[in-house]
Structure formats: structure tokens, C-alpha cells
Amino acid sequence: MKKILLSLFFASSLSSCALYDAYMMAGYDTNEYGLSxxxxxxGELGPKSCSNQSTSYLNFKDAYEKSVELKxxxxxxxxxxxxxxxxxxxxxxxxxxxxxxxxxxxxSEPFCKLKMAQIEKNANQISHVLARKPR
Amino acid sequence: xxxxxxxxxxxxINNMYNxxxxxxxxxxxxxxxxxxxxxxxxxxxEMAFKEDLNKIINNAINALSLIA
Numbered sequence: 001m002k003k004i005l006l007s008l009f010f011a012s013s014l015s016s017c018a019l020y021d022a023y024m025m026a027g028y029d030t031n032e033y034g035l036s037x038x039x040x041x042x043g044e045l046g047p048k049s050c051s052n053q054s055t056s057y058l059n060f061k062d063a064y065e066k067s068v069e070l071k072x073x074x075x076x077x078x079x080x081x082x083x084x085x086x087x088x089x090x091x092x093x094x095x096x097x098x099x100x101x102x103x104x105x106x107x108s109e110p111f112c113k114l115k116m117a118q119i120e121k122n123a124n125q126i127s128h129v130l131a132r133k134p135r
Numbered sequence: 136x137x138x139x140x141x142x143x144x145x146x147x148i149n150n151m152y153n154x155x156x157x158x159x160x161x162x163x164x165x166x167x168x169x170x171x172x173x174x175x176x177x178x179x180x181e182m183a184f185k186e187d188l189n190k191i192i193n194n195a196i197n198a199l200s201l202i203a
Contacts, residue, residue, distance in 0.1 A: 022188035082182040086175060093171045096164050104160065110151050111161040114144065118168045121136040122175050129182045134189050 026080035028133040035070040036127040039063050039090065043120025050112035057101040063119055064094035083133075086126045094119060136172040145169055 042063045049055040067090045074084040097115045101107055136144070148169070152162040 018188070019192065022185040023192050025185055025189055082178065082185065085178050086182070089171050089175045089178070093168055093175075096167055096171075100161065100164050104158070108157050108161060110156045111158075111165065114148065114151075114157075114165055115168060117144070118136070118165070118172060121140060122172055125136065125175060125179050129179045129186070132183065132186045134186065134193070 021079075024079045025134065026077050026083065028131070028135045029077070031073060032070065032083060033127060033130045035066055035073065036087075036090075036123050036130055039066050039070070039094070040120055040123035040127055042066070043116050043118075043123055046116040046119070047113045050109045050116070053101070053107065056107070056112050057098070060094065060097040060101060060115070064091070064098045067091040067094045083130060086129070090119075090122060090126060093122060136176055138173075138176065141169055141172050141176070 042059055046056070046059045046063075049059060067087065071084065071087040071091045074080050074087045077083075097119070100111065100115075145166075148157070148162065148165045151157045152159075157165070
């Protein structure tokens with residue numbers, strides 16, 4: 001009984017827009033979660049190849065392409081703007097890395113490792129919230 | 136990335152740039168990456184809050200349907 005009253009009190013103290021947004025949010029999607037985990041994995045394993053320019057470039061390109069796929073996948077699903085926003089930001093992050101390899105003939109190993117760390121940690125955070133979506 | 140991780144990486148990036156281990160263009164790209172990380176952190180937090188709220192609403196509805 002206490003739980004019900006607490007839930008009702010909390011729910012009634014928020015604006016109707018916030019409640020509607022939360023209630024109607026898009027549910028868990030295996031494809032969304034799978035893509036973000038793949039990007040996270042590239043970020044985790046990528047640093048091992050940072051001494052090799054061409055392999056690193058291909059790894060970053062792979063992460064970028066998967067980010068674009070995630071962004072496109074989340075785009076048209078109803079009530080999914082939060083996931084789409086996260087995917088869009090991740091795409092910007094991975095695109096920056098690809099552009100560096102396309103602009104510079106030699107990219108430093110420290111840059112590669114730091115950028116991979118950024119991709120891994122952000123994709124991990126996104127995977128976490130995508131996994132918690134309502135089922 | 137958490138705010139602590141962002142802060143820690145900022146220090147590392149600055150040290151690497153000052154010691155000449157990364158180029159100015161790489162430095163700029165990494166800083167832009169941290170800016171994006173902050174946006175992702177804030178958006179992820181908002182989304183997590185909505186997910187918690189969704190659970191509360193659904194629990195309340197389920198509980199009410201038991202009474203009614």
C-alpha cells in the first residue's frame with residue numbers, strides 16, 4: 001500500500017509531459033543494443049592495433065559505419081528521440097577520428113589510444129541505457 | 136564517460152599536447168571528443184531517469200489494477 005501511495009505521489013508531482021514521455025518511451029530493441037555493444041568492443045580492442053596506421057584507420061571507419069547504422073536505425077522508431085540523440089552524438093565522435101586519418105598522413109599512437117578510449121567509454125554508457133529500456 | 140573520466144582525460148590530453156606527443160589538430164579533435172562525451176553523459180542520465188520513471192508508472196498501474 002505504501003509503495004502505491006509513494007508511486008502515485010511521485011507520479012503526480014511531475015508535469016504531465018514528463019510522465020507522458022516516460023510512459024510512452026520506445027522499448028528495448030536487440031538491434032540497437034547489439035550495435036552499441038559492437039562499437040564499444042571496437043573501442044576496447046582497437047588500442048592493440050594503434051601502432052599500425054592502416055589497421056587503426058579501418059577500425060575507426062568500422063566504428064563510424066556502425067554508429068551511422070545505429071543513428072539511422074533509431075531515427076524512425078516512434079518515441080525514440082533519446083536513443084537517436086545518443087547515436088547522433090556517437091556518430092560525431094567516430095567521424096572525428098576517421099577524418100583525422102584522412103587529413104594526416106601519420107596519426108600518433110597516443111591519439112589513436114585516447115580516441116579509442118573515448119569511443120569505448122561513450123559506447124559503453126550508451127549500451128547501459130539502451131539495455132535498461134522497458135521490455 | 137562520467138565527469139570524473141572526462142576530467143581525467145582532459146588532464147592527460149593537456150599533458151600529451153604540452154609534451155609534444157600529439158599534434159595541434161589531434162589535440163583539437165580530442166577536446167571536441169570530450170565535449171561530445173559531456174553531451175552523451177547528460178543525455179544518458181536523462182534517459183536513465185525516464186526509464187526509472189517508466190518503471191514507477193507501470194508499477195503504479197499494475198498495483199491499481201490489482202485493487203480495481
